[in-house]
Amino acid sequence: xxxxxxxxxxxxxxxxxxxxxxxxxxxxxxxxxxxxxxxxxxxxxxxxxxxxxxxxxxxxxxxxxxxxxxxxxxxxxxxxxxxxxxxxxxxxxxxxxxxxxxxxxxxxxxxxxxxxxxxxxxxxxxxxxxxxxxxxxxxxxxxxxxxxxxxxxxxxxxxxxxxxxxxxxxxxxxxxxxxxxxxxxxxxxxxxxxxxxxxxxxxxxxxxxxxxxxxxxxxxxxxxxxxxxxxxxxxxxxxxxxxxxxxxxxxxxxxxxxxxxxxxxxxxxxxxxxxxxxx
Amino acid sequence: xxxxxxxxxxxxxxxxxxxxxxxxxxxxxxxxxxxxxxxxxxxxxxxxxxxxxxxxxxxxxxxxxxxxxxxxxxxxxxxxxxxxxxxxxxxxxxxxxxxxxxxxxxxxxxxxxxxxxxxxxxxxxxxxxxxxxxxxxxxxxxxxxxxxxxxxxxxxxxxxxxxxxxxxxxxxxxxxxxxxxxxxxxxxxxxxxxxxxxxxxxxxxxxxxxxxxxxxxxxxxxxxxxxxxxxxxxxxxxxxxxx
Numbered sequence: 001x002x003x004x005x006x007x008x009x010x011x012x013x014x015x016x017x018x019x020x021x022x023x024x025x026x027x028x029x030x031x032x033x034x035x036x037x038x039x040x041x042x043x044x045x046x047x048x049x050x051x052x053x054x055x056x057x058x059x060x061x062x063x064x065x066x067x068x069x070x071x072x073x074x075x076x077x078x079x080x081x082x083x084x085x086x087x088x089x090x091x092x093x094x095x096x097x098x099x100x101x102x103x104x105x106x107x108x109x110x111x112x113x114x115x116x117x118x119x120x121x122x123x124x125x126x127x128x129x130x131x132x133x134x135x136x137x138x139x140x141x142x143x144x145x146x147x148x149x150x151x152x153x154x155x156x157x158x159x160x161x162x163x164x165x166x167x168x169x170x171x172x173x174x175x176x177x178x179x180x181x182x183x184x185x186x187x188x189x190x191x192x193x194x195x196x197x198x199x200x201x202x203x204x205x206x207x208x209x210x211x212x213x214x215x216x217x218x219x220x221x222x223x224x225x226x227x228x229x230x231x232x233x234x235x236x237x238x239x240x241x242x243x244x245x246x247x248x249x250x251x252x253x254x255x256x257x258x259x260x261x262x263x264x265x266x267x268x269x270x271x272x273x274x275x276x277x278x279x
Numbered sequence: 280x281x282x283x284x285x286x287x288x289x290x291x292x293x294x295x296x297x298x299x300x301x302x303x304x305x306x307x308x309x310x311x312x313x314x315x316x317x318x319x320x321x322x323x324x325x326x327x328x329x330x331x332x333x334x335x336x337x338x339x340x341x342x343x344x345x346x347x348x349x350x351x352x353x354x355x356x357x358x359x360x361x362x363x364x365x366x367x368x369x370x371x372x373x374x375x376x377x378x379x380x381x382x383x384x385x386x387x388x389x390x391x392x393x394x395x396x397x398x399x400x401x402x403x404x405x406x407x408x409x410x411x412x413x414x415x416x417x418x419x420x421x422x423x424x425x426x427x428x429x430x431x432x433x434x435x436x437x438x439x440x441x442x443x444x445x446x447x448x449x450x451x452x453x454x455x456x457x458x459x460x461x462x463x464x465x466x467x468x469x470x471x472x473x474x475x476x477x478x479x480x481x482x483x484x485x486x487x488x489x490x491x492x493x494x495x496x497x498x499x500x501x502x503x504x505x506x507x508x509x510x511x512x513x514x515x516x517x518x519x520x521x522x
Contacts, residue, residue, distance in 0.1 A: 057372045059323045123371070125367055243428075
């Protein structure tokens, strides 16, 4: 049965994030008022990386269950890491943990069992700053993504299939991204095909949509293209999604519209799951 | 006569002995036995599993009957984990608390120790099976092999966390000659699957645990089950109690 390989330190899986950093990302983000889409992308990627690190954090440190990369596309196509990771393509999750660009201190409000509210300081790591320049070479980014994942699969041919997450406002300027998405999804490990998820950040004030099973409620052609490009969720991910309270069917695809994509981290199975999302 | 007991532990394949995150504890004199399974995704989970198991066998009956019996154990976890400056991720993970499944069994004796009653707490998918003369006379929680997944109910180590709703309570009676098997999830799932097929898995367990080199036998047996009988790769724990 596909998508049953154990994710372990000797047989890790791969997360590759592909993020839109084009000039159209300067426009307002419909998902959160007062924010531009570039900030929405940076928040999403930083939250995803933080949750991924925490998923792999044990008492003794980080267990390298995943190799992780972030590809940006805009004025250039390449590694979107800054600081000590600048220029690197795929790194072990322990490097992500130990080499953020910086760590911010934020105040977080919490509520105890008796309902009493209190404020405390939390450390929030930042890996990617908002960036919005140039056109939207999504095809080129997916092509590069395919090359990176292909190399990973040569090293770990029996791995749990890599997950590629594309975060964009949907408007590719270098052609139709669909054939490039198909070429990426055609790659496979012995355990199944590479999964492509798309998170669409729009300026429209439309309602958010999470993991739909049809494109009938999607507001525009860009969203419909991204929906078609997205993989069907495998059975174990569907089961994890149901545990999250999401309504899913066999036709559910890895696509979200102006919505939080953090739950995909929880869909990856490394053992008894616990609630994360401390951001 | 005191109950005789044996405990067996095998870490997940690919992990070291130090990375084993289950725990069990026993006080045969007090009739107390406990087993716990620290959740893979939480930090400081082995400490929490150990504190739960040891805490259960040491707690007074009076404390166990109280809704907040976890409170002192949560305080102990917090003290053990400490407050030293940690990396951002260790801090954040500690803040989320550790999680574990748990099962605690208390045996009470009447009639000169030849029979008695038992009561138990369970949270999540640790299982207890009670056997008498080669048949199952009780088992809890009420699970089938297909019900096991990576989202069991958990007890959390954070002080004040609302964990007590995860606890189910059970009770029953025992007779001399009974055997209890307490298992963490992977072995329990294998056991239930074999039982569903009519394979009487307790007989295989008996052959292993009654062997003079039972611990070595158990390690080999688990290896074989992992290779050829669908035992999930996870920490394995078994407590056998003979009355």
